Amino acid sequence: MRPPPALSHGARATADLLTQFGLHPDKSLGQHFLVDPNQVERIVRLSGVTNGDHVVEVGPGLGALTAGLVEAGTTVVAVEIDAGLVTALEAQFSKQDVRVVHADALTADWNSIAPDAHRWAMVANLPYNVATPLVLDVLDGVPQIDHLLVMVQHEVAERLAAAAGSPNYGLPSVKVAYWGSAELVARVPRSVFLPQPRVESALVSIRRDPNFARTEPIDEVYLLARTAFAQRRKMVRRSLRSLVDHDMLDRAGISPDERPERIDVDAWCRLAAERRAARDV
Numbered sequence: 001m002r003p004p005p006a007l008s009h010g011a012r013a014t015a016d017l018l019t020q021f022g023l024h025p026d027k028s029l030g031q032h033f034l035v036d037p038n039q040v041e042r043i044v045r046l047s048g049v050t051n052g053d054h055v056v057e058v059g060p061g062l063g064a065l066t067a068g069l070v071e072a073g074t075t076v077v078a079v080e081i082d083a084g085l086v087t088a089l090e091a092q093f094s095k096q097d098v099r100v101v102h103a104d105a106l107t108a109d110w111n112s113i114a115p116d117a118h119r120w121a122m123v124a125n126l127p128y129n130v131a132t133p134l135v136l137d138v139l140d141g142v143p144q145i146d147h148l149l150v151m152v153q154h155e156v157a158e159r160l161a162a163a164a165g166s167p168n169y170g171l172p173s174v175k176v177a178y179w180g181s182a183e184l185v186a187r188v189p190r191s192v193f194l195p196q197p198r199v200e201s202a203l204v205s206i207r208r209d210p211n212f213a214r215t216e217p218i219d220e221v222y223l224l225a226r227t228a229f230a231q232r233r234k235m236v237r238r239s240l241r242s243l244v245d246h247d248m249l250d251r252a253g254i255s256p257d258e259r260p261e262r263i264d265v266d267a268w269c270r271l272a273a274e275r276r277a278a279r280d281v
């Protein structure tokens with residue numbers, strides 16, 4: 001096993017940093033800090049980022065993962081919502097290739113955080129309450145981020161990576177599959193955090209399709225999927241009757257008796273195309 005990164009924080013160093021900066025973990029912000037340097041090393045390794053890569057880290061906290069990313073030779077932009085943590089980060093990383101941005105990642109200006117002059121990866125231990133909307137917003141609106149390796153609640157990782165027909169398949173799965181593909185790459189035990197969360201975590205890797213060629217806009221595809229999933233147990237001929245008719249379903253190759261959890265993203269796109277064609281005549 002490789003040695004843990006020299007800069008990273010164990011439980012003792014984390015407790016010391018909290019004391020030094022007069023901080024207390026704020027659970028409402030999902031503050032569960034990684035205190036196992038081996039997990040940090042594992043996240044960096046699984047992300048595949050390497051010397052010279054540009055990385056966005058959302059929620060750097062006290063900088064445990066940031067330190068691992070620095071060790072790997074990447075340029076890091078670290079977006080943190082908590083002013084106290086921003087102070088602690090700036091003190092630790094003032095001499096490293098790290099830009100700390102004090103912002104809410106859900107409303108941040110991504111073009112200034114991750115300028116599209118580069119390709120970017122997002123590597124982050126995400127706060128539980130913002131993980132799904134953040135990942136989906138980034139996929140929709142920040143094309144220069146082409147790979148994400150993020151730690152999320154285990155159930156969220158399963159939903160993001162679920163294939164049509166699986167019990168975890170839902171709206172987030174459709175959106176991820178629209179842009180690329182996702183894989184749950186590792187489980188992470190609760191014991192590696194301070195304080196320990198109540199739920200298990202997992203690492204999910206999401207890659208944009210480099211040959212992306214979908215022609216139907218995501219909003220049109222999403223409208224159909226969202227409407228159908230809002231009444232998940234109903235057949236689509238009923239849940240979608242205000243949006244599409246029998247013929248459109250037929251031409252899209254979707255049985256009117258189908259339920260949304262069995263309809264893959266290609267079929268949702270075909271249905272959006274049929275709806276557009278019907279509007280255009």
Ligand code: SAM
Nearest residue numbers: 029032033034059060061080081104105125127
């Ligand atoms: N990366 C650190 C680690 O692994 O030890 C901390 C991860 S902790 C699970 C989540 C971090 O996200 C916290 O530092 C929290 O303050 C920050 N955070 C929560 N909501 C945020 C938001 N909307 N935008 C940016 N950071 C946020």
